Amino acid sequence: MSELVKEKGLDRYIRKLYKNFHRIPEKSYEEYETAKLVAEELRKIGLEVEEKIAGTGVVGRQKTGNPGPVIALRADMDALCLIRNHQETVQHLCGHDAHMAMVLGAAKMLVKTPPPMGEIVYLFQPSEEKLDGARKVIESGALDDVEEMIGIHVRPENEMATGDATPALLHGAVQIIRAEIFGKNAHGARPHLGVNALEAAVLAVNALNTLHFDPGIPHSAKVTRLLVEGDTYNQIPETAEIHVDIRAQCNALMRTMTVDISKAIDKSAGALGAKTIIDTVDHTLAAEYDDDVVKSVGEAIKGVLGDVLPPLVTFGSEDFHFYSSHKKIKTAYIGLGAGVKPGLHHPAFRLHPGMLVKGSRILAESVCKRIHQYACTQESGTI
Ligand SMILES: [Zn+2]
Ligand SMILES: [Zn+2]
Missing domain, CATH: 3.40.630.10 (Zn peptidases)
Structure with missing residues (x-):
């Protein structure tokens, strides 16, 4: 009582x-x-x-x-x-x-x-x-x-x-990656003279979506933001930016995903002649x-x-x-x-x-x- x-x-x-x-x-x-x-x-x-x-x-x-x-x-x-x-x-x-x-x-x-x-x-x-x-x-x-x-x-x-x-x-752990993609500006009628940062960004998104990680550990990686500089439609865009939100239930997998996704973005954009700056913006641990x-x-x-x-x-x-x-x-x-x-x-x-x-x-x-x-x-x- x-x-x-x-x-x-x-x-x-x-x-x-x-x-x-x-x-x-x-x-x-x-x-x-x-x-x-x-x-x-x-x-x-x-x-x-x-x-x-x-x-x-x-x-x-x-x-x-x-x-x-x-x-x-x-x-x-x-x-x-x-x-x-x-x-x-x-x-x-x-x-x-x-x-x-x-x-x-x-x-x-x-x-x-x-x-x-x-x-x-x-x-x-x-x-x-x-x-x-x-x-x-x-x-x-x-x-x-x-x-x-x-x-x-x-x-x-x-x-x-x-x-x-x-x-x-x-x-779980969270990591946000921000990738800036730098191409080369050109007239829309002369795409061969430029490097299209938007196309490089799209290629990067497709590349990271082909990566596969241990299905035994809950995880996800998805592009949550795509920004392209400029407001004209007849010009090859010079810069683009993507954000990728990565989740993983263990810290070791998060490290692997961060490295591999960064590499996939850099290499695929690079295949079109674009340069990248990739930062990890924010993170927490599992x-x-x-x-x-x-x-x-x-x-x-x-x-x-x-x-x-x-x-x-x-x-x-x-x-x-x-x-x-x-x-x-x-x-x-x-x-x-x-x-x-x-x-x-x-x-x-x-x-x-x-x-x-x-x-x-x-x-x-x-x-x-x-x-x-x-x-x-x-x-x-x-x-
Ligand atoms: Zn809260
Ligand atoms: Zn709370």
């Missing part, structure tokens, strides 16, 4: 935070009011707070005073910026307001019943939607001592039933989790929800995976079925706020399990 009463109190606290964050949606790197609210709340809970991490990020630290692992719980902070009817609107349509409320809820629980050793870092990261916040947080040095990190994201109903959760949401952290988080999910889903492949990407690749932090990432409808990034986005307290408990339990695991390995002398 007392547990139930406790959970009700926590549920109210988390719902209120969620509503407060929901009311102040802010764009990437403009999360000023959000950061203020996060810092205020962390201080109220009794934690040390560091602000202006990578611009608008906030970090709260809970030190036990005893040596042990440094474990971070990460929430993203930014809302989504949409252009609708030629007007910019900023709304929380990806649940980042819910993620902040859940991490603060976990902080509240862990401060009340602190683990015996180690340190907990509550990370509120700016600019996830632009996919560059994690890299900037890493560059800030704020996480230099962090050894493990757990992230969480609410999931849509068509991906996961409400009340289900996985400890390993498997995002999930690479630590088995031990995933196992502990899975046990925490089972303890809170009664059952746990296996690792789950999802569409889309996350900048979270820079923490494991660039900082070698051991990670796991929870996908929480929270009744999101009609879907992430949908203007009518909504979720089931009753699930947020479960998310907080899973996060808090996960930290406790990791620290318990550490204590056990210390005792048995395996480290």
